[in-house]
Amino acid sequence: MPPLNGNLRADTTDDHPREACGVYGILAPGLDVANFTYFGLYALQHRGQESAGIAVFQGEQVRLHKEMGLVSQVFDQDILSRLPGELAIGHTRYSTTGSSRICNAQPVVLMTRLGPMAMAHNGNLVNTTELSHAMAARGVESLSSTDSELIALLIQEAVDGGADWPEALATAAGHCRGAYSLSIGTPDGLFALRDPHGIRPLVFGRLEEMAQDGWVVSSETCGLDIVGAKFHDSVAPGELIWFRPGATAPERRRWCEATPRLCIFEMIYFARPDSNFFDKSLYSYRRQLGKVLAEESPAEADLVIGVPDSGIPAAIGFADASGIPYAEGLVKNRYVGRTFIQPSQGVREVGIRLKLNPLPDVLANQRVVVVDDSIVRGNTSRKLVKAIREAGASQVHMRISSPSVTHPCYYGIDTDTQDQLIAARLPLEQIRQHLEADSLAYLSQEGMLKATQQQDQPFCTACFDGQYPIPPEAELGASKLMLEGSKAGAAEPLVSTGD
Numbered sequence: 001m002p003p004l005n006g007n008l009r010a011d012t013t014d015d016h017p018r019e020a021c022g023v024y025g026i027l028a029p030g031l032d033v034a035n036f037t038y039f040g041l042y043a044l045q046h047r048g049q050e051s052a053g054i055a056v057f058q059g060e061q062v063r064l065h066k067e068m069g070l071v072s073q074v075f076d077q078d079i080l081s082r083l084p085g086e087l088a089i090g091h092t093r094y095s096t097t098g099s100s101r102i103c104n105a106q107p108v109v110l111m112t113r114l115g116p117m118a119m120a121h122n123g124n125l126v127n128t129t130e131l132s133h134a135m136a137a138r139g140v141e142s143l144s145s146t147d148s149e150l151i152a153l154l155i156q157e158a159v160d161g162g163a164d165w166p167e168a169l170a171t172a173a174g175h176c177r178g179a180y181s182l183s184i185g186t187p188d189g190l191f192a193l194r195d196p197h198g199i200r201p202l203v204f205g206r207l208e209e210m211a212q213d214g215w216v217v218s219s220e221t222c223g224l225d226i227v228g229a230k231f232h233d234s235v236a237p238g239e240l241i242w243f244r245p246g247a248t249a250p251e252r253r254r255w256c257e258a259t260p261r262l263c264i265f266e267m268i269y270f271a272r273p274d275s276n277f278f279d280k281s282l283y284s285y286r287r288q289l290g291k292v293l294a295e296e297s298p299a300e301a302d303l304v305i306g307v308p309d310s311g312i313p314a315a316i317g318f319a320d321a322s323g324i325p326y327a328e329g330l331v332k333n334r335y336v337g338r339t340f341i342q343p344s345q346g347v348r349e350v351g352i353r354l355k356l357n358p359l360p361d362v363l364a365n366q367r368v369v370v371v372d373d374s375i376v377r378g379n380t381s382r383k384l385v386k387a388i389r390e391a392g393a394s395q396v397h398m399r400i401s402s403p404s405v406t407h408p409c410y411y412g413i414d415t416d417t418q419d420q421l422i423a424a425r426l427p428l429e430q431i432r433q434h435l436e437a438d439s440l441a442y443l444s445q446e447g448m449l450k451a452t453q454q455q456d457q458p459f460c461t462a463c464f465d466g467q468y469p470i471p472p473e474a475e476l477g478a479s480k481l482m483l484e485g486s487k488a489g490a491a492e493p494l495v496s497t498g499d
Contacts, residue, residue: 022047023120024090025183027190028214034083037090048094051105055118058085062116091120112159115187121148123179126472170255179411197261198237205229220275261460290317297441305329307372314401315371364392378422408480439497
């Protein structure tokens with residue numbers, strides 16, 4: 001089996017990190033779980049747009065449908081009607097490990113001594129080479145190129161070796177290092193498991209009105225809301241939960257010691273703004289980021305605009321704190337997404353207008369603060385500044401509601417190799433010059449953490465400071481960490497201007 005540390009790709013047409021994946025699970029006797037899972041995946045579509053799949057259990061039988069494409073492209077009512085059952089596992093995928101092919105789509109379905117198993121995984125392992133070599137030595141072969149299948153094979157091996165489901169899940173997880181939030185279906189019920197650091201989110205809720213004993217597991221609370229499930233709790237880092245058919249409450253157990261490190265980028269960008277973390281919507285958190293950013297890096301300007309959609313809450317917060325009016329200066333084409341039809345070079349040269357178009361009557365002769373959530377490579381931000389100037393803005397001040405991204409992620413987010421990260425290569429003033437902005441400022445790491453109002457909650461901030469909670473294998477680390485030193489840009493001033 002080849003090492004599973006390649007194919008870490010990025011979409012160079014965008015200037016944000018690429019998404020993680022979305023996992024879903026539902027146990028609801030008497031309900032149409034396939035349809036519920038479809039809507040749950042629809043709510044989680046932002047977490048992955050390359051493939052989607054649903055596996056449905058009916059007693060000892062499991063039916064699986066998965067294809068490349070968006071949820072609405074993969075499923076229709078005819079397909080969903082052929083997936084009867086009372087337990088379902090769903091997945092929507094963006095490939096950070098393993099190529100974008102149908103054989104890598106999830107859920108992963110395997111047969112075991114105790115019957116079929118379906119598993120959906122969000123995250124990335126950092127010891128895949130070690131695991132794949134060890135399993136190959138035992139004669140276990142993989143049909144795909146994903147770390148997700150490795151986890152499923154470890155579970156299958158433990159079950160076939162005599163373990164029951166909880167023991168097998170804990171045994172398999174104990175061999176894994178990295179990020180893994182799992183939703184697992186079996187003939188004996190639905191399971192949810194989170195890695196010791198809880199890097200990727202996972203929550204569960206109850207279908208109280210429609211199914212007294214119905215439970216839903218989702219990457220985010222928006223996946224509960226869409227089907228009317230009431231949020232119950234988060235799956236804790238290092239926790240295994242078993243939802244049994246007919247049981248009034250799940251069985252919760254710690255399978256390992258926990259050292260929580262939730263990915264801070266989930267809060268800044270990845271998760272939907274209407275999802276709740278720490279009993280507050282991410283919209284509120286992102287608005288607070290903008291307020292702190294305005295306090296740290298004010299600007300003399302006539303209006304504040306946000307880069308749709310992810311930069312808008314922070315832009316509103318910046319306007320609130322600064323007293324500068326907020327306006328919609330950019331219109332997003334909401335029907336531009338991932339496509340298998342690549343634009344011609346001529347269309348690519350048009351740049352930002354494919355997704356965002358500025359409003360000249362709003363921007364003309366205005367000193368504009370442009371708020372975005374992150375800059376990764378800088379190419380899209382440069383085109384954005386140029387388009388705003390061409391629309392008539394007299395000044396363009398870029399404000400970023402997160403610290404500068406200087407390090408790659410190994411835990412399920414595709415942030416490019418380090419030599420492609422503009423803040424890892426250039427000091428702040430040179431980034432400003434590259435963007436051709438009048439000024440540029442990032443939110444400080446202290447301000448970012450202050451805005452969470454969770455002083456006792458440690459986060460993973462490795463993409464900003466290189467402090468990796470789980471060191472990757474040497475080969476994987478070398479494949480992405482390509483610059484000398486680990487504190488690029490850390491000593492730069494908070495604001496850079498062209499004055």
